[in-house]
Amino acid sequence: MMGKTHIMWGVFCALVFYYLYSDLFLIFRLYELILIFIFVIFGSVLPDIDHGKSIVGRKIKIIAILFEHRGFFHSILAIVMWYFLFLLLLNKIYVYAILFGYISHLFIDCFNHYGISPFAPFNKFKIKGPFYTNGFVEKIFFLILNIFNILLLFLLVFLNI
Numbered sequence: 001m002m003g004k005t006h007i008m009w010g011v012f013c014a015l016v017f018y019y020l021y022s023d024l025f026l027i028f029r030l031y032e033l034i035l036i037f038i039f040v041i042f043g044s045v046l047p048d049i050d051h052g053k054s055i056v057g058r059k060i061k062i063i064a065i066l067f068e069h070r071g072f073f074h075s076i077l078a079i080v081m082w083y084f085l086f087l088l089l090l091n092k093i094y095v096y097a098i099l100f101g102y103i104s105h106l107f108i109d110c111f112n113h114y115g116i117s118p119f120a121p122f123n124k125f126k127i128k129g130p131f132y133t134n135g136f137v138e139k140i141f142f143l144i145l146n147i148f149n150i151l152l153l154f155l156l157v158f159l160n161i
């Protein structure tokens, strides 16, 4: 999957979650909601830190050199690692926001032909699907996500639903 698809999917999941559980967010101020949103987007591109040409991986090339793409950083263990790592730096709600985006990323990577290894580095078992990165299906998927996200954001901002 392309970074932009992961972002749009992360945004879509966050908006749907927000609509379903909006009561949970009543305690937050607007700037906190915006921060939560930004952290979801960050989490949705973070797993590809293990790819030298990805949005995050470009900035920290050493990780792509040391780790296999869609290996450890696309595993359950990585989620646990990030949880404790970010907990040292951030408020719990922002850590959850990052992990929400992160898990959304791993979920759609499961439909990619390359797949992910959820139990890496202990087990090489892979979950994979039929779709190719930046292939026709991904392009259509990206387009549909854009339409839905614009619609959901419109409802949120202008109709305050």
Ligand SMILES: [Zn+2]
Pocket: 047, 048, 070, 074, 105, 109
């Ligand atoms: Zn990925």
